[in-house]
Amino acid sequence: MKLDVEVLRTLSKDDFRVLTAVEMGMRNHEIVPSELVHRIASLKHGGTYKVLKNLLKHKLLHHDSSKYDGFRLTYLGYDFLAIKTMVNRGVFVAVGCQIGVGKESDIFEVAREDGTVLAMKLHRLGRVSFRAVKSKRDYLRHRSSYNWLYLSRLAALKEFAFMKALEEHGFPVPNAVDCNRHCVIMSLVQGYPLVQVKQLENPETVFETIIGLVVRLAEHGLIHCDFNEFNIMIDDDEKITMIDFPQMVSVSHQNAQMYFDRDVECIFKFFRKRFNLTFEYTVDTDCTEVDTDDSGRPCFSLINKDAGFLDKELAASGFTRKDQEDIEKFIEGDIEKNISNGDDDGSEDDVHISDLNEENNKGIESLHLQDQVESTLDGDRPVEVKESKQKS
Ligand code: ADP
Ligand code: MG
Incomplete structure (x- = not known):
């Protein structure tokens, strides 16, 4: 894109x-x-x-x-609306290189007036899978507004709310700066995704820090649900930052144990394969119980299923329980179906991971926009968004 x-x-x-x-x-x-x-x-x-x-x-x-x-x-049209709003709010003044592309997001560098570089995440929930999900499980049928635009906005709002709350509780996450539509602005994390790291000075310490994070999240009533080497950033001092929160769920979720186990397993597997770690590990917390399985491997169980969920903080950021339910429905459908690409209609919205085009790597470009009005319609003309009489 x-x-x-x-x-x-x-x-x-x-x-x-x-x-x-x-x-x-x-x-x-x-x-x-x-x-x-x-x-x-x-x-x-x-x-x-x-x-x-x-x-x-x-x-x-x-x-x-x-x-x-x-x-x-199109996504691009939606991007422009969000970027313009951010620029008008004075959040940033320039857009730079694309620094990440996920299945369901694009990440760019943006710069503040004083030169500080931030990260802009544009959510693309449904880029790969929405059409496929929609055709298979039509739980969205009663609400025409449950489209990619709505889902991407919800994902951004959720990510922003969780990032803010986690930061306030001392978790190593990017600083959540602002959010509009499907766009989240956060601090730029120094370092690289763990998946790119071939060697570590202290793999055991890093491993323990990371497992400690999964456990601490659970103590706060949360499961990341996509906790793996792609969503953990590490810098030259081997300091960890976790990213990517739109899929987080509460430990009271019906599939909590499965999600939790999967997060833990991902980390064990990665460290076993990449750094040849063999584990002797115990955790002592309110929320998790550690036991060993048949092969002697430590296993974690969620025992306190209603640990203090960050409800208040999340609601303060505008992310409601209903929003959480809506997005969970989508994400679960997504997991269940394991992303089939079968419904790709080849429209201009389809983006391929290899599409990191040259255009986006020209360095930071300043945005002197033509006018500085908020991108909502001004009040001097009548605005009507009633159901049209036309068939739809
Ligand atoms: P997705 O939900 O699409 O997986 P992520 O939030 O995981 O998106 O971001 C995709 C990639 O973008 C990451 O693996 C990382 O390389 C980069 N990235 C994301 N957020 C930041 C950030 N705040 N600072 C630096 N790089 C980031
Ligand atoms: Mg990710």
Whole structure:
């Protein structure tokens, strides 16, 4: 995926107005009828038509006329809306290289006015799997707003809320700076994902620190659910930072033990294979019980299933229990199905891991945007996002 800052710089206030109109329409339409876009944007003298053409040219919108004439945002269009809001808030002033690409996110460097470099994570929940999941398990059928846009926003909100709460409880996580739409801004972690590390000075200490983290999380009532060498960063001093929280669940979750075991197993397996560690390890905590299995390997059991969940902190960040339920439904469907790529329709939203294009590696580019209005529609024109009479 290309994040062409040059295009972003050339977009006008009207471009953002129409982009925002499509976003608003997507609250209750997967494809927003053209007529509704015109009505929400309400540009004078048929100006919307010209703007739509420009947005299509830059792949910020997708045109769909299969059922009726309409538009939806592309990831890029959604990215631009989030980036513009962040820039207007003064969170950062420039966008740099892409530093990570996950199955369901893209990570870029961004810079503050004083030159501090931060990390921007753009969530792409459903990039690979949403269409596949949707076609198999249609638990989303009653709510047209449960689309990738909604899920990506939820994932970002959850990640931001958890990062903040974990930081407040002294966990080694990035500093959560801000969140808008599907975008999370956090401090840039020095170091590398553990998966890239071939040698460690003190593998036992690192291992114990990492297992200690899984256990401490459980004591706080949480399971990471994707705790592995890809989501643990390590620096030259062998200091650990954990990242990537959208899939975390509470220890009271019905599959908690399975998720917990899987996290622990991933770490054991990695250290066994990569650093030839053989383990003698015990933990003494309120929340976990350590025993040995038939082969003498330590096993952990969650015993206190309602350890203090960080409910209050999470709610303070705007992430509700209902949000948690919604996102869990999606993530569980995802795990169950183990990500089949079968439903790929080859549209312009599809991104391949190898797609880290040159364009994104030109160094930090400053963002002098054309206008500095918040990317919501201003109050001087009527805005209506009612169900349209058109079929949808
Ligand atoms: P995903 O959910 O797609 O797996 P991650 O949060 O794990 O996304 O990020 C993907 C990659 O991006 C990481 O493996 C890491 O290399 C890089 N990354 C993510 N967050 C940061 C950060 N705050 N600082 C530096 N690199 C990061
Ligand atoms: Mg990850």
